[in-house]
Amino acid sequence: MKITFYGVRGTSPVTQPDFAKYGGETTSILVEGEGGELIAVDAGTGLRNLGRDLEASGRSGRELLFLMTHYHLDHLMGLPAFAPLYREGTSLTIAAPRRKGRTPQTVISRIFSAPLWPLQIDKIPARIDFLTLPAAAAAPLARGGLRVTWAPLHHPGGSTAYRFDEPATGASFVFATDVEWGESTPTERKAFLRLGGDPAPPGLLAFDGQYGKTEYPRFRGWGHSTREDAAEAARLVGAKELLVTHHDPGKDDRTLAAAEQELVRTHPAARLAREGMTIELPGGDTP
Ligand SMILES: [Zn+2]
């Protein structure tokens, strides 16, 4: 299994050069299975580069499962600029649980409608199917050799954590962005811990850590965790490695590097996610 982080910034994209090391694109990742399976998660601005890479490698015609954690704009605003949508032969399935009773088809169709975007959903050349998921996985969703399970997270309007298992290689990855761990109810925590532990602790956990613990009290209720919360969640599920993601758009490379140093001192298996980072599971990684 290979995971590429095309966007790790939270809330809003940033483009200044002193944000370039950790990256300014908002959340979008690609999970690739050994058998060439493709699963994208979230359509932040990082999705533009994800689409570019799929096109450059001739894979944009391959069936793509597209999971949405939720629809806050920083996770959605890259979708209209996803080049494979404008190519005949692209086939994708957009999947997510209902939000406020709305299916993925209802929400995504709204993005591709006047006055928000020039092209209506039925004029998009790609074939788009929609799949409404239950709030939590009753059974895994199979995609070739990959198995996907999920659970709800504490976040305003809701958010979903996804887990990817590849039984043939033993690789496992949990992606949990946009979660306020500190405000999570016992039921929400239990659901996340069950996801993290079933069938075994994950090789990698990517978890929201937008804030430092001293600044968090000012942002309580905004739906995000601290880096310390992320480390606690990683410890509780027994994750081998932790990547903290959803970096605050106000934090430049120097600030994030200092935060990362502090995190690594107390949690040696933790790092901050960087845009462009590729992780191979199980095993090592390449920058
Ligand atoms: Zn977000």
Ligand SMILES: [Zn+2]
């Ligand atoms: Zn959000």
